[in-house]
Amino acid sequence: MHNNLASWIISFIKGMFIGSGAILPGVSGGALAAVFGIYEKLIQFISNIKKDFLYNILYFLPVGLGSLFGIVILARPIESLLVNHPVYILLFFMGCIFGTVPLLYAQAGIHGRTIKHLVLTILTAVISFILLVSANVFLDIQVAQTTFTWILVGMIFAFGFIVPGLSPSNFLIYMNLYEPLTGAIGDLNFSILIPVSFGIVLCVIIFSKLINHLMNLYYTTIFHFILGIVIASTVIIFPTMEQFSALTISEIIFAFILAALGLCLGLWMGKLETKYKSED
Template sequence: MFIGSGFILPGVSGGALAAVFGIYERIISFLAHLTKNFKENVLYFIPVGLGGITGVFLLSFAVSFLLGSYTTIILWFFVGCILGTVPSLWKEAGKKGRKNSDVTLMVITFFVALALLILGEQNFGGQLDQNFFTWMLAGALIGLGIIVPGLSPSNFLVYLGMYKAMSDGIKTVDFGVLIPLALGGLICVLALSRLMDYIFSIAYSKLFHLILGVVFASTIMIVPLDYSGVNGLGYLGCVVLCALGALLGWWMASLEEKYQTD
């Protein structure tokens, strides 16, 4: 259930939480080599999968209500969650060494990604059309959160304007949302797990710094700019929720570091 929460809570990575519980490497190994110990792995992951689905479903109720009623304040909470994980992500990116060229790649990726995200928002107005194929894209982003530890797909969904609709769809068991989400996630995971495993083995630092650049750019894009209807207490709420989100993100990241060390 905790791992499932990582797929719907911005700033928190389902892959990172899988590492906390000591099953990330087994997940990747299973996905990269499906036929190896197939029956044993399926029986092992059935309760994990059921718990993950339950975690997503339960959290979707809270997210749907809060985003609908307190959009600006909750977006600041999401930003805080992401900011809280930055020190851990930075440390994770450099755990196999860090060159100046890696940092340069991250900076270049940040500006390129930011420019593309701004251009994209101007073209679709912060709200991507919601249809079968865009929900598959959302599912693929969630799939990336499984195979790339530290990557939180939800901030991209907030940017695309699909996050609340996804939460609503999960809460109401809307198969028009759930089926393409599942298909997109499954295709992404099956298609990329072995490739990502290979790339990480030969260019871990470069790939992780590239991912960091995209994460930082997407975080800036979800910072709320509309404060209509927000009073003095609301501004205080933005600050407090951002701080609480940062503490939550830091705590989750510290758990990952602790259990990876142990």
């Protein structure tokens, strides 16, 4: 019973990070799902929903509740922190993600790895970083807010889970739709949330089977590719010099303490994940 409760709480916390990460610019909900050892099971579940239905529902219930909490309850606080204290929240998330990277690295090599896979990870990280920097500098598009637009936003949001490393929040910022979406989440504006939800479901139905098929064929390659994207998309959220310049020395020290706490939390969660896998 104790183990079940502990496992439930850990799954809820993972879901909370995945949900809040999905709305944090530069962070991918799918990448965090991969980091926390949930991604593969999630893709298998949504691509063949009838298989082990009850078991999967019970397994993903705390993850789903945690994700909902992370998206709905934390949307406004995260938006506020990004405006008022960006260095604190960005460094904390960086610490959390890097703390769980060793687990993702181990998972990527569970079926073995070669030098080619490590080279793929490095190249993916470098190319992804360059593309992300370029997008941050050059992309700024004004998109009309229509029902079709919000369905498209839902599909982009879902892609952030189905394709690890893809940060939906970044795309929404480039399209100037990030603040309207987080505002709609905080205000429970269903005229926006309903088409967004429809887009999420549509994307999952269309692409989940394809991703699951590719995972079965190219597991090691895909996970090393994901690892490279996770590294790049985590490094890219490092605060700018302008953001640091607004802080005092003591505030900067506190920010790096938060990063260290995030790192410890990530490492702890990684160890717990390994422990529960070994017990299973």
